[in-house]
Amino acid sequence: MCGRISVWFPLFFTSCLGFKFLQTKIPNGDSVPHPCKPNYLWHGVGHRNELGGGLRNPFGEDFDASGKTWSPELCRKDSDGDGKTNGEELGDPNCLWRENAIPDKNAFSHPGVCEPYDSALCKPRNTWVLCKLEKFQCDAITEPDVENITLRYPPTLVPNQETNYFCMTFELPQDGDYHMIATQPYIDNEYVMHHILIFGCEESVTRAETVPKKCGMGSAKCRSIIAGWTLGQNGECMHEEVGFRIGKQGYKYAMMQFHWNNFERRSDYVDSSGMMLFYTPNRRPNDAITMTIGQHYLEIPPGKERVEIDAVCRGEDTRAILSGPIYVTEASNHMHYLGREEYIDQYRNGVKIHTISREPDYSYDRPRFFRYKTVIQVIPGDELKTKCVFKSSSKSVTTFQGDATSAEMCFGFLTIYPAKHVRLPFCTSWKSASMTKLRFNRVVNNCDMKVFSNASHPDMIKIYRNINTRCQPLSKCLEECKEVVKEIRLHPCMNGDVGEYMKWWARMSNDIDILTFFSKIESCDLEILREEMASQIGQNTNDGSKIDLHLLMLALMMLSLPLSYIT
Secondary structure, three states: OHHHOEEOOOOOHHHHHHHHHHHHHOOOOOOOEOOOOOOOEOOOOOEOOOOOOOOEOHHHHHHHHOOOOOOHHHHHOOOOOOOOOHHHHHOOOOOOOOOOOOOOOOOOOOOOOOOOOOOOOOHHHHOOOOOOOOOOOOHHHHOOOOEEEEEEOOOEEOOOOOEEEEEEEEEOOOOOEEEEEEEEEEOOOOOOEEEEEEEEEOOOOOOOOOOOEEOOOOOOOEEEEEEEEEOOOOOEEOOOOEEEEEEOOOEOEEEEEEEEEOOOOOOOOEEOOEEEEEEEOOOOOEEOEEEEEEEOOOEEOOOOOOEEEEEEEOHHHHHHHEOOOEEEEEEEEEOOOOEEEEEEEEEEOOEEEEEEEEEOOOOOOOOOOEEEEEEEEEOOOOEEEEEEEEOOOOOOOOEEEOOOOOOEOEEEEEEEEOHHHEOOOEEEEEOOEEHHHHHOOOEEOOEEHHHHOOOOOOOOHHHHHHHHHHOOOOOOOOHHHHHHHHHHHOOHHHOHHHHHHHHHHHHHOOOHHHHHHHHHHHOOHHHHHHHHHHHHHHHHHHOOOOOOHHHHHHHHHHHHOOHHHHO
């Protein structure tokens, strides 16, 4: 299997695997910024190789001399000679941090690299620091009939907040029928640019835009990913069998989405980045499409060395979204800075037949692209399982799924063909529930989403009427509301992971009627819980069962306090 994986990026992970634990021996050891590549981290803090292993830098030599411990002497030392102590640079200026504690501040700079790295003081000391990416190589773009077009934002002021998503729609070449076969980024402001995605738009999109606008992670009219760039990439060269169809018989418009990560929250940053698209009229044998798999719900507790999250694209899902076999040409994993490992495995009839991606040493700043010369076949009925492993030992609060780099993700992106065999290019989970079923409005765990969300459906008219007439939003629990809420809680769409999804979906909605409806339902949650606890205590007392003391204490507390105190 390993012989079929081509990783198109210089990797040195083998040498640093055994030393990752050393990051926990210093404050913020897993989040030290790169001195000359904004938005990057320097993972091998004590080494000249930013990924770890090999020769040590000045801080690494001092750390080794201190017995690989964070001592007050090491903290107060200025290893790289730039005028700042190691403690100041690593977020422990008062030298109070102890192993396994959460640092008071974030890492400010690198303790082993003199900074500013190109200043008169530091430049002579930093001749070993590599600050350039490798040159993009793609033989296909040198062919005589290959043309290119550059999509760029006009100079745009970056908002002074950490996470910013902006989108702008562009017209693609429409004078012929083409395959896009390669892309190359143009990065104008490397201090804020984090990643770029280009989405193909549906036929209903008929005009380009002149200015970028704030947006979310996706668009209802431009959903299919056809190109992307992220930190560490220098370009994308597609498999010789495929191309993304643009022009008369393909995407005529594309939406380019920027993720600006303005960590400093500066108000004077301007960016005009973009992407160069290479396309040819000599189309390849197959139209490509990108499939997204993974998990939408993440809840990562703080202070943990290892948190595993799973997602399954089930056999029934692949039968629903695929009309025939597909072939994987490329795969990439996607998590944020808490991500440590990610795997995508293919199962057929309960037996694992392929490992599509395997990263036991995942790095957000160093994405890997698993490209297959011999493509991997996936047939309807196969399962695709995704596992993400996170480390939250540096966090003091729970981390949830979200767009920001301070939030997390657990997705895999597969470049597949032929596009004509794909009904829906998404096969993700929300906890254990199938997002494929939810998107198709099919029955999930006996919950018919289409019926439940329709207030005028014969099965739902009475329930909606009772909730709307007997309950008040953001109010104390009315007695007549309590019984109605108990009734709707028995509905399959209000139980288990599907019920949790429904509440999440309501919270994400901009529809005031949906928000009002669910706030009415939740107005009696605490009253119903108090009743259930009181009932359980009574039953345990009557039949002589042993009472859970923790439950009893919680129940007594809740029953003795006014509801307004609890809420």
